[in-house]
Amino acid sequence: MSDRLFIFDTTLRDGEQVPGCQLNTVEKIQVAKQLELLGVDVIEAGFPISSPGDFNSVIEISKAVTWPTICALTRAVQKDIDVAADALKFAKHKRIHTGIGTSDEHIKYKFNSNREEIIERAVAAVKYARKYVDDVEFYAEDAGRTDNEYLARVIESVIKAGATVVNIPDTTGYCLPSEYGEKIKYLMEHVDGIHNAIISTHCHNDLGMATANTMSGVLNGARQVEVTINGIGERAGNTSLEEVAMILKCHKGIGIETNINTQKIYPTSRMVSSLMNMPVQPNKAIVGRNAFAHSSGIHQDGVLKNVQTYEIIDPHDVGIDDNSIVLTARSGRAALKNRLQVLGVNLEQEKLDKVYEDFLKLADKKKDINDDDILVLAGADRTQNHRIKLDYLQVTSGVGVHSVASLGLNIAGEKFEDCASGNGPVDAAIKALKKIINRQMVLKEFTIQAISKGSDDMGKVHMQVEYDNHIYYGFGANTDIIAASVEAYIDCINKFKD
Ligand code: KIV
Ligand code: ZN
Secondary structure, eight states: OEEEEEEOOOOOTTTTTTOOOOOOOHHHHHHHHHHHHHHOEEEEEEEEGGHHHHHHHHHHHHHHHHHHHEEEOOOSSSHHHHHHHHHHHTOSSEEEEEEEOHEEEEEEEEOOOOOOHHHHHHHHHHHHHHHHOOEEEEEEEGGGGOHHEEEEEEHHHHHTTTTTTEEETTSSSSSOOHHHHHHHHHHHHHOOOOOSSSSEEEETTTSSSSHHHHHHHHOOOOOOOEBBBOOOOTTTOOHHHHHHHHHHHGGGOOOOOOOOOOGHHHHHHHHHHHHOOOOTTTOOOTTTTTOOOOOOOHHHHHHHGGGTTTOOOOGGGOOOOTTTTTTTHHHHOOHHHHHHHHEEEEEEEHHHHHHHHHHHHHHHOSSSSSSHHHHHHHHHGGTTTTTTEEEEHHHHHHHHOOEEEEEEEEEEEEEEEEEEESSSHHHHHHHHHHHHHOOOOOEEEEEESSSSSSTTTTTEEEEEEEEETTEEEEEEEESSHHEEEEEEEHHHHHHOOO
């Protein structure tokens, strides 16, 4: 008989903490609904005390999603728990996730406390959360570096206090797989009452071992895994959902099953990447562009004879279909709507009409429109309510001459224009922009990326601009890379707080 592993998705909490990846509530609802279709058991929807935006998102996700448990994060602080309980009031199934650091480093430097006091605070937080909900998860932050004997005492105490799930985070991504597995085994063997709770893994990828550690935890008794789509998350990220789901599907002998509908993996990956403007590395396992591309002659020959020679996963099993690059200028609205639905995006008629209009404009410039292009177009009206918009841009540049740009902006309905020269077309365009928006802004980071292949491709630009001691993140996408750069800069400016 096979065992069931619960999938706890934290894309919208730990994943969303990545600078520049913040989503608005509407986008978070879109992701949450897709996670529901994907079959996750728990959605960590946010950290309600951290901001009104997070609070509101937990409320709206709770209303939008039916069967997964909605989880809200707190510190071991009563006010946090009060606010989380309030944010969860509309959830059909709800969980409070509370916890505290347990490693000596956290106890000493973060809390200026001692081991006994930390246990008292942990127990008090769990008991307090249980007043609001029946399902309370406790996290022992930095459990990866916490000594096992003390960790076992903490876990035993919180289970006695009413914790239903105990989370053992490798917060710093430090553990070796053998070490992490041993930790889970130790808890299974030394904690009285461990069978009254589910052990959860929560691994970070600082040393590239998040998935290996998670699997080691599962093999030693953990029955919940905390994961994110595409492995996004703080620093080097979290364990990626798609990797764990496919490991268990490929290795049936392990005898552990999840509720994940693996055919929804690829569309979910694309949606998250597109909404968060967070590219997926081409060689990323399962969802990277090259994950199923066999380029060496020997491999191609083998795959043509029989795919099983070099492929352990059928791309269809993760939702990669053969039609993923077929839309062209001749594709109709229905084809676009269908493709968007496959990618998990359901648009109302009015929005669909607008996206179709943009699609036709893009198809004029670019022969094949792929999934990434479509997702960028579907997200493009994020700029619709922006105060500052690019009206026009004209640039002349070449070798041996100065680049010159003239640029027009629409600022709250009023038109402004200026021109400037620079050492290249982007420099000239940004100088012209800065003549109109006269503020102390400094471009800190600038990344240009083609979405897929071909010289007619859409370019994506990510930027970081410093203004008034804050870093603002901007994004632009256009077949004209200079325009994409200016759009990304304007995106940053639109986020300025004053
Ligand atoms: O990495 C971590 O320790 C966390 C906890 C807050 C669960 O994200
Ligand atoms: Zn984490």
